[in-house]
Amino acid sequence: MCRDCEAGEDTPEGERCARCGSPRLLRHPELDRLAIAHVDCDAFYAAVEKRDDPALRDVPVIVGGGTRGVVATACYIARTYGIRSAMPMFKALKACPHATVIRPNFDKYSAVGREVRRLMLELTPLVEPISIDEAFLDLTGTERVHGAGAARTLVRFARRVEREIGITVSVGLSYNKFLAKIASDQEKPRGFSVLGRSDALDVISPRPVGILPGIGRQTEARLQKAGLRLVRDLRDRRPEELIRLLGRDGERLARLARGEDARKVEPRREAKSVSAETTFNADIARFEELEPILWRLCEKVSLRLKRSSLAGRSVVLKLKDRNFRLATRTRSGLPATQLARRLFEPARAMLRDEADGTYFRLIGVGASDLCPAEEADRGDLADLHLAEEVKVEAAIDRIREKFGAAAVQKGLAFPFVSAGTASQAGAPAASSPPSGRNPRNRGGEPG
Structure with missing residues (x-):
């Protein structure tokens, strides 16, 4: 089958489509008998940025930032220089100093991810999200609905994503989830690979x-x-x-x-935690400098919980020291909450215990043991101020949604001040500041 015009005429191996001349031909003896797919958006964050700014189309793009931060995503041009996800930014920029660095805009990426997910759900209700930009699909029994087998339906889906959303996806099709994931990685970008029972073992x-x-x-x-x-x-x-x-x-x-995987595609894959973290431009040891950064992260987690209609009953603190040793601390058994202050209080107590002079390069906070939002912040006779606190935070959220995140700030959110001068050591790297492109920004430092 031709992936561009769907022509199904026999075409000699290695040649182009007899109808449209496309080289993107899909062949496999089991093509009509496979229904488990893995769909992965290609270089997702970078693809969204290139879609929104055509001037970036032919240049290397890195989404990430901060000389001490890491690469979130690199476009395929940047990858030819050896840049990969999770690589330290200073190494990425040493490999490709002329790359354009863009700060992540996760709200925008989430919105695009939801658009792709909506199109997936039009194919089948059995969609299992793995992350913001990938999912498993089970198209078993959908032939009558779509008037086509799973392969042809997925070909149409991939073209529709390109046409309507402006990014590309790679598809893997097989008879189980493990092999579908292996297949989707084989021909990126804009790939479509098939692994059947006849060839899966030879491939893996x-x-x-x-x-x-x-x-x-x-x-x-x-x-x-x-x-x-x-x-x-x-x-x-x-x-x-x-x-x-x-x-x-x-x-x-x-x-x-042996190519065996009995896992089913589970459409309701529940989030285990909601979190936020940031890497510093310079290592920080003082509790007073870490505290306002922790507060801002708690506000982010609070907003993400509210948008997801979730609440947390445990708070997790994450710290990475200058030697890259990672420590996590958890406070469990808490009343379910979505409120920033109620996340911040146990996190601050744990941070105070850990801030013993150790220099940290990263801090993160998360809410786990999740539950529906309806169970959150109910209060009782011993907590007379909770209802008022909920109303105040909701009002702040509405103001920020209308006028921007900086419209209302607590004094706690501002950097630690010593001897009349704001400390710059606590400024977070690019995982926290507002999104924006700066071609001259080689290290991603906050502007």
Whole structure:
């Protein structure tokens, strides 16, 4: 099938479509028998920025910022310079000093992600979001609804995303979720790959064990130490050996190595936490400098909870020191809340305990143990001020929505002041400031 005109005439291998001349031909002997798909937006954040500013189309774009921050997304032009997601910004800009750096605008990306999700749900109700820009779909039994098989329906979907939303997606089609995910990574960008029962093992066997879901760096290192470097090495071992090495996870990995994955596409994948974090331009040790940054992050988490109609009953504090050691602290069993102050109070108490002179490069805060918003901030006879607090924060949210995030600020949000001069050490890197493009901004420092 031609992915551009949908012509289905037989075309010799390696040639172009006989009808429209396109080289984007889709061939597989099991094409009409597969229905599990993984859809992934290509270089999502960067693609949205290029869509909104055509002048960026042919230049390397990095979404991220702050000389001490990390790359959130790099466009495919930037990737030719070796830039990848999660790379420190100073390394990315050393590799491609002429790249255009754009601060992330997560509200905009979320809105675009919802548009893509809406089109997915028109294909099937069985859509399992994995992140803002990717999801699994199960199109089993949708042939009569769409008048076409899953492959043709997905081809039309990909073209519609390009036409109506202005970004591109890559699609993987197979008979289970694991292989659909592997397939979607094979031909990015604008890819469409198929893995069936006839060829899946040939494709995954020579791949490193790190492609298997649930394998982190430590597990991969343990497997390599045991001589298990490739997927075929796992398949050649008896399951009992893998269970002895990895416990119960060994059996799961043995099945995946054989191309077996019984997981269903679950349409209601609940968020486990809502969080925000920032990396500093300079390491910070003083509690008084960390406190206002923590408050601003709590306000972000509060707003995200409200927009998601969720509340949290646990607060998590995340700190990374100058040696990249990560510490997380949790305060659980709290009354469900969406309010910034009620998130901030336990987070501040945990921060005070951790601020012992250690220099930190990153701080984050999150709400977990989530529940519906209806359960939040109900108050009781011992908490007479809660109703008023809810009204005040709702009023502040409305003002900010109309006039911008800076329209109303608590004094706590301003940087720590010492000897009459505002400290600059506590200024967060690019994960927090407002979005904006600055071609001259090589380090992403706040303007």
